[in-house]
Amino acid sequence: MSNKFKIKIVLFFIMALAAFMRLYRIESIPPGLWVDEIYTASNASELNADGSWKSPFGMTPLVGPGWVETPNLYLYYFRAVWLVFGLNYLGVKMASVLPGIMAVFLLYFLVKHLWGARAALGASFLMAVSSWQTGLSRWGWDEVMLTALQLPAWFFLWRGIKRQKIGYYILSGFFTGLCLYTYAASKILAVFILLYLLFEASIQRGFWKRHKRGLGFFTCFLILTSLPIGINLLLRPSAFTARLGNVSITHDMKEAKSVLPLVENVIRHAGMFHYYSDPNVRHHLPDVPLLDFISGFFMALGLGIAIWGIRKPKNRFLLLWLLFALMGGIFSLRAEAPQSYRTGASAPAAFALCGIGFAGLLKWLAKTFQSRRVMISSFMVAILGLSGGINFHRYFLQYPRVKTLWTQFWGAEQTFQSRYLEKRSRTGKAILLDDAYGSNYFFVFTAARRIIMNVEPDFYNPYRPTENLPAGDVEIYFPPFRFDVYKAIASPERIRAVNSPNGEAVFYCANLSHRELKTAAAIEPWQNQTRGDGRVLFNARLILPEDYFSTMKLESPTSATLTIDGRAMLCPDDGERVIPLKKGVHGIEIVQESAPRLPEFKLLWRPDYEHLEEIPASFLLP
Numbered sequence: 001m002s003n004k005f006k007i008k009i010v011l012f013f014i015m016a017l018a019a020f021m022r023l024y025r026i027e028s029i030p031p032g033l034w035v036d037e038i039y040t041a042s043n044a045s046e047l048n049a050d051g052s053w054k055s056p057f058g059m060t061p062l063v064g065p066g067w068v069e070t071p072n073l074y075l076y077y078f079r080a081v082w083l084v085f086g087l088n089y090l091g092v093k094m095a096s097v098l099p100g101i102m103a104v105f106l107l108y109f110l111v112k113h114l115w116g117a118r119a120a121l122g123a124s125f126l127m128a129v130s131s132w133q134t135g136l137s138r139w140g141w142d143e144v145m146l147t148a149l150q151l152p153a154w155f156f157l158w159r160g161i162k163r164q165k166i167g168y169y170i171l172s173g174f175f176t177g178l179c180l181y182t183y184a185a186s187k188i189l190a191v192f193i194l195l196y197l198l199f200e201a202s203i204q205r206g207f208w209k210r211h212k213r214g215l216g217f218f219t220c221f222l223i224l225t226s227l228p229i230g231i232n233l234l235l236r237p238s239a240f241t242a243r244l245g246n247v248s249i250t251h252d253m254k255e256a257k258s259v260l261p262l263v264e265n266v267i268r269h270a271g272m273f274h275y276y277s278d279p280n281v282r283h284h285l286p287d288v289p290l291l292d293f294i295s296g297f298f299m300a301l302g303l304g305i306a307i308w309g310i311r312k313p314k315n316r317f318l319l320l321w322l323l324f325a326l327m328g329g330i331f332s333l334r335a336e337a338p339q340s341y342r343t344g345a346s347a348p349a350a351f352a353l354c355g356i357g358f359a360g361l362l363k364w365l366a367k368t369f370q371s372r373r374v375m376i377s378s379f380m381v382a383i384l385g386l387s388g389g390i391n392f393h394r395y396f397l398q399y400p401r402v403k404t405l406w407t408q409f410w411g412a413e414q415t416f417q418s419r420y421l422e423k424r425s426r427t428g429k430a431i432l433l434d435d436a437y438g439s440n441y442f443f444v445f446t447a448a449r450r451i452i453m454n455v456e457p458d459f460y461n462p463y464r465p466t467e468n469l470p471a472g473d474v475e476i477y478f479p480p481f482r483f484d485v486y487k488a489i490a491s492p493e494r495i496r497a498v499n500s501p502n503g504e505a506v507f508y509c510a511n512l513s514h515r516e517l518k519t520a521a522a523i524e525p526w527q528n529q530t531r532g533d534g535r536v537l538f539n540a541r542l543i544l545p546e547d548y549f550s551t552m553k554l555e556s557p558t559s560a561t562l563t564i565d566g567r568a569m570l571c572p573d574d575g576e577r578v579i580p581l582k583k584g585v586h587g588i589e590i591v592q593e594s595a596p597r598l599p600e601f602k603l604l605w606r607p608d609y610e611h612l613e614e615i616p617a618s619f620l621l622p
Helices: 003-023 035-045 072-085 089-115 117-129 131-139 142-163 166-179 186-203 207-235 238-247 250-256 260-270 293-308 313-325 344-368 373-401 404-408 412-425 440-453 480-489
Strands: 059-061 069-071 431-434 458-460 474-478 495-499 505-512 527-530 536-544 548-555 560-564 567-570 576-581 584-592 602-606
Touching (some): 003 089, 003 131, 003 373, 035 440, 059 072, 072 089, 072 142, 089 440, 117 131, 117 293, 117 373, 131 142, 131 344, 131 373, 142 166, 142 207, 142 313, 142 344, 166 186, 166 207, 186 207, 186 344, 207 238, 250 260, 293 344, 293 373, 313 344, 344 373, 404 412, 412 440, 412 505, 474 480, 480 505, 480 536, 548 560, 548 567, 567 576
Parallel strands (some): 431 458
Antiparallel strands (some): 474 505, 495 505, 527 536, 536 584, 548 576, 548 602, 560 567, 560 584
């Protein structure tokens, strides 16, 4: 059996292992769809909402204007994945699982091209089993695609430099440009590769003369590929700067009036592979570094080898690549450091160093113990197997038991509810959802149900029951803040809590008859009375399940004033105004001039970053 065939078999095994690590128990770990995945899926489904397809070179706000802007080309990729796997839970997850698997495969070819097959196999194996990369691949979105796309970009560039063929430069420029249609940190990598090439041209005699034609084609195709999104960012710079402004380390530096927060971030990100842990539980298992001690040893050894051989361009490239890829986290808020998600693009560089360390140790052992090759090979395989076992234990046994995972994974509750309702609907039960769930306040719940259930259950407003009720008793599901409403309609024993895996009541279910459903029909959320001055007073209680900053707007054909908790807040001439409200019950009043006809008004709010809607009756009580 030839060595090439053996390597192919080993690579096939590594790829199977990478797929296993990213697909095993995907339905339960992580505990659901992350909120960014839900919004991205919703945006992708709306690419042709108005009957015409949006330009693939535009950008769509992830949540609303002034937030993250997702390139439409990435959303089209999302839809392409659905053609194979369907618009469902797995279809959404596969959008990041597929590039997570492909990154392992592509890393092999880049590392083999620069440092040899042994280093490539070691790097690919350790990346395949990494709990860090496994976790990001199973919940992430466009950052995982960036991690994968940069690998063919660098591979073709080095291929072009070595073989002097224009086609490789063109492909490298094309893939580098494609990277810009993924995660925001891709801009850092584009700057990195251009600065690296300029650096090599300045220190290598004859570098520019030898490669100027190829680098010219590389630059042209990089510009051509990225031109559409570049023009978009020039016309709307806020699409790029809005989110960066929210998470920048400059806020900490201004508060501290020094560069110490930046220095601390550098230290934490330099140590995240071996010592520091990511404080965000959705990114990685808390209280442990990103690499297990075996991978960490190989990376440290590889780092030493690369620094020792820094005269070689490939080693300079690798070290600068790692440095620039870490900047997405280094320049983020200090409280989030180390940020293993925004530095996800550093993973291939880190595991390339692991592969170099693995190959270096193997070479030293083979040279020192020349007559014991079988024993050396068995030892190294056992070491890699131990690393795989440690990472499997970390992600599939320790990670699901983290108590804060459920509460900090925004999307877990929504996924749990959707799956529960789907299971109940398969029993033939008549299911209704309380009208509160129809509000954009619960948009993430609605979007998750559309993805997982494919159909949306009918909504029910207890103040205005529908005439087309299902036959027999029905199950009505409602959020915890609506408990008192249903307790007034039905006896408490007919209401049951539906608890999450961590024992928290995430929503309630009431089994009600038609008579009970119509009991509340006479209840109006707004009470009104004519005051002594002839003005009309409308009052109600507004219930909020959490602290909230809402943009409100009062529309009235006559003079009117909105008062919240005894304080005048808004009149129609004010337009929209941000009104901070705390969790709980708030007394709200609208005093309106009397008119020959019944006074009319609308109290609107913007319960998310985009939608303006009339405050639903489900958030109001008399």
